């Protein structure tokens with residue numbers, strides 16, 4: 572019987588690896604990167620819903636930017652369901668037909684449900700939406716069948732990078748929040764947010780954590796003190812970028828500890844707004860690596876009177892560009 576003597580084997584392996592790593596040193600493997608596209612409010616009731624019923628794809632004008640990304644995320648600013656009663660006294664309530672999930676599935680990997688419209692038709696309709704999204708194979712986060720699920724991150728792995736997405740709403744009504752046994756959205760209590768981010772990094776072994784927020788004052792183009800405070804808290808807790816929406820306009824952006832904060836992407840698919848500022852949104856494209864966000868840029872969307880976004884005309888299409896190490900944003904060199 573032959574006995575394998577570990578020290579000798581280890582030495583042989585060590586030598587082989589050394590030779591191997593010596594050969595590899597000349598051509599280091601490229602660091603894995605992942606491209607992520609994120610858009611703001613997607614509202615699939617009213618005229619966008621009618622367009623889908625007619626066979627139109629409201630995302631088609633942005634198909635190139637969306638389909639070219641490794642991960643595509645949006646904020647689903649409505650419930651998708653057949654049941655429920657509109658929340659009494661709420662000025663705007665949105666419920667989209669389940670058919671609207673077909674074009675959504677074509678262009679998006681996942682949606683955040685953390686917003687002030689996903690609960691418009693009650694917890695039963697919200698629960699129906701969860702099932703429809705699961706059936707369609709569209710990932711979801713920021714909401715769930717109960718409070719625990721609403722705070723659980725969605726992990727998407729691409730090119731060896733594990734990215735955790737968390738979603739939070741902090742625009743009323745708070746009655747849309749999930750309960751211990753009630754379907755609904757995740758609300759952003761500071762200490763809970765810190766725990767969720769830590770758990771995503773720890774238990775879920777995420778390489779990157781990106782919270783998608785629903786916050787800020789409507790029509791305000793400058794982020795509020797609360798948005799700034801919470802964004803910093805999330806980055807201090809381990810977030811690699813913070814991306815938000817809800818104000819129906821784009822807002823300012825900043826960096827904190829080298830991590831980008833994009834306060835509001837504005838509308839993306841949404842009808843019913845008269846002003847140009849509300850009908851201008853951003854598709855945000857980020858390039859991610861093991862260290863976080865390597866670069867990001869915006870693509871400007873102009874939304875027509877049916878609520879459908881179109882890439883802005885050449886003269887207005889220059890978005891903002893940023894790369895790791897840069898202190899300020901620059902106009903992008905390519906539209």
Ligand SMILES: [Zn+2]
Pocket residue numbers: 648686687688742785816817818
């Ligand atoms: Zn909203």
